[in-house]
Amino acid sequence: MNETMRAAVFKGEGRLELEQRPRPRIERPDDIVLRVRAVGICGSDLHILDVPPTHPAKPGVIFGHEFCGEIVEVGPEVRDLSVGDRVAIDQNPPCGRCDACRTGSPNFCEVVFDNPECEVPGWPHTPGQWWDGGMAEYVRVPSYFAYRVSADSPMEHIVVAEPLGCVLNGVHKAGVRPGETAVVMGGGPIGLLTVTVLKLLGAGRIIVIEPSEERRNVALELGATTGIDPSAVDVVSAVREATGGAGPTLIYEAVGSQLDAAIAMAADEARIVLVGINSAVRASFAPTDIVNKELSIHGAFLMRNTMREALDLIESGAIPIGRIVSHVLPLEEVHEGMRLARAGEALKVVFTP
Structure with a gap:
């Protein structure tokens, strides 16, 4: 298996560059590594690339916080997921233990906002903004970020679950x-x-x-x-x-x-x-x-225990996601995808790394 991979990396000041990066590996016992099958452009991605930026992010991170994929590696403490599972990703899952979670406000989870690298207070510790995200061939995330999905739903539809x-x-x-x-x-x-x-x-x-x-x-x-x-x-x-x-x-x-x-x-x-x-x-x-x-x-900020509901709507066909996803492009066309989204010439742009 290759030790490097293609990735779209945020370089700061409106710059997004394709480069080779080391393939991620299991770092903690509850980690999983995904082969990314779809990653979407969010409006906040465009705001990050504004000059000056209108949304904060850390230069040097792999872009993309809306992603899903297939598990290719699991940590030794992962019990409920297996290699080969197709999963959607909640990039800001609550811990379930802090005061915010226990009082019914999981989108203000203290763990989600525990972000020492963020120079702008009040922003969640989101992959693709503060640590490496999914605009790459592979991505590492904690296993509790993942929701198993069926083999029947197209991954370019599943990736819309987080914005939904x-x-x-x-x-x-x-x-x-x-x-x-x-x-x-x-x-x-x-x-x-x-x-x-x-x-x-x-x-x-x-x-x-x-x-x-x-x-x-x-x-x-x-x-x-x-x-x-x-x-x-x-x-x-x-x-x-x-x-x-x-x-x-x-x-x-x-x-x-x-x-x-x-x-x-x-x-x-x-x-x-x-x-x-x-x-x-x-x-x-x-x-x-x-x-x-x-x-x-x-x-209305982030999700509030709505990821499973969104996935159920997509997988049931109740939401016509295919009409909203207008462009599915290879990662090599990341700059064209960003242009289409910024110019309003596309609806939802999804990359397949």
Whole structure:
């Protein structure tokens, strides 16, 4: 077996380079080593590569935190997994023992955030950002990161389980009332996954705000009832008009920069869920706008025990992942994949190292 492998390595200041790296080995008794079968591009990956960056990461690490694969090696203390198993990876699994986990907030697990290498407080210790991730032929992770999956589901679909799990966390925060009007701000992969989940849970009218005509059309195929181009109209006025002046009662902000507009368009007593992340953005709304409308604003960070739920939805075929994964490319085309994602010419880009 080769001692080196291809890997996409974050070099800092907007640089991602393909190079040979040592093949990972078992380091701890509960480790597993995967042959990576699929690794996705997340919006946070693009933010890391911004100049200046709008999401933190450590230069020198192998990129990619959304990945899945086949086990090729297990540590001596691994009992529930075997060589040959196909697994999905939760890159921020909770420990189950700390105060956050025991009080029902596993996405704030103290172990997940125990990251001495992070110069920016409050960010989880995620592979692909602070230690070597899955944008390579092989990757090492602790065995408790892994969820066994069937041989029937394509790995380029399974790899979407983590972002879907984040979406489910956001949806569970505010719930969905049967027949209510919802707005999804952003038609990227997170926004499109949100549309599918809202539709499954009984939302009535689903309005998607997205500048790309192609993405708006996909959203309509997936269950949205109205698509609005924010580059062509005043978004708040257009949403108000589409809802007969009342405004939506449920809003999912999947961009990271549109909280002001979400508050302005919201109906009285609406719930707003923020799932988009952009650390460079600051809001400018008046707090009285929240008080006068009695709005509820929820942040949704990472997953909250939703990985298994996401995998069940994918493996059952309830979520049309194949419509959201638009490009499956070899790792050698990592720069083209990043370009497609950044330019909005792709939906979900997945590499097969």
